[in-house]
Amino acid sequence: MDKTILYFQCSSGISGDMTVAALLDLGIDEKRFLEELAKLHLEGYSTVIRHMEKDGITGTDFQVLLEQAEEDSEHHHHGHRGLAEIQAMIENSTVSQRTKELSIAIFQNVAKAEAKIHGKPVEQVHFHEVGAVDSIVDIVGCAICIDLLGVDEIYASPVHTGTGFVQCQHGWLPVPAPATLELLKGKPIYSKGIEHELVTPTGAAILVTLAADFGPVPDMVLEGVGYGFGKTELPIKNMLRVLKGKKKPQLKLT
Numbered sequence: 001m002d003k004t005i006l007y008f009q010c011s012s013g014i015s016g017d018m019t020v021a022a023l024l025d026l027g028i029d030e031k032r033f034l035e036e037l038a039k040l041h042l043e044g045y046s047t048v049i050r051h052m053e054k055d056g057i058t059g060t061d062f063q064v065l066l067e068q069a070e071e072d073s074e075h076h077h078h079g080h081r082g083l084a085e086i087q088a089m090i091e092n093s094t095v096s097q098r099t100k101e102l103s104i105a106i107f108q109n110v111a112k113a114e115a116k117i118h119g120k121p122v123e124q125v126h127f128h129e130v131g132a133v134d135s136i137v138d139i140v141g142c143a144i145c146i147d148l149l150g151v152d153e154i155y156a157s158p159v160h161t162g163t164g165f166v167q168c169q170h171g172w173l174p175v176p177a178p179a180t181l182e183l184l185k186g187k188p189i190y191s192k193g194i195e196h197e198l199v200t201p202t203g204a205a206i207l208v209t210l211a212a213d214f215g216p217v218p219d220m221v222l223e224g225v226g227y228g229f230g231k232t233e234l235p236i237k238n239m240l241r242v243l244k245g246k247k248k249p250q251l252k253l254t
Contacts, residue, residue, distance in 0.1 A: 008211065025228060175197045
């Protein structure tokens with residue numbers, strides 16, 4: 001039986017919102033996606049899905065908008081959201097079992113990276129940006145898309161990381177951020193001097209959790225291409241491209 005495979009082309013890096021946008025652009029029923037996302041029973045946000053043309057290419061933009069009061073409280077509170085709390089939220093939801101498993105696996109990888117950086121046990125890690133509502137929506141939303149697409153295997157290109165500095169909860173940090181680098185250990189990365197955080201910790205966690213291997217485009221019968229747009233104007237096209245196809249079983253020579 002032919003396997004459905006995805007290939008993440010990360011020539012402009014990867015983030016959570018770009019991932020969801022690119023996967024939705026492959027033709028997922030948006031109403032079904034939003035119905036599944038609502039099963040998380042997470043409040044204080046709304047989503048915007050826009051189909052648009054950017055730099056001569058038609059694709060999708062996905063955005064999580066926080067309610068103002070929630071945004072303020074989350075800014076104060078999200079640093080105290082631990083892995084157990086996020087895992088319980090996902091487990092207690094009514095999303096599919098595969099969505100639960102993928103989402104929790106992604107968060108566990110982030111927790112391991114944060115634990116390594118801060119020298120703490122995983123159980124004591126308090127998520128910062130990745131514990132915020134928008135990142136929870138991005139990660140669970142990504143898992144929902146993978147489940148709805150019926151994906152069997154995922155592969156990725158080497159990852160363009162960017163350079164420079166980024167401001168976060170701990171002040172100004174070099175790009176790639178420490179958590180991003182920890183997550184990408186053992187994976188092929190490169191930089192072309194673009195001064196921007198092309199790979200976010202959320203994007204890195206999604207990629208390393210899902211991708212079975214990093215390299216050139218695998219042999220496939222191409223069925224679709226999805227484009228997910230980033231929010232910042234860059235010297236290069238700021239988008240994530242995802243290829244979807246069928247992996248044909250190799251013929252056995254007798």
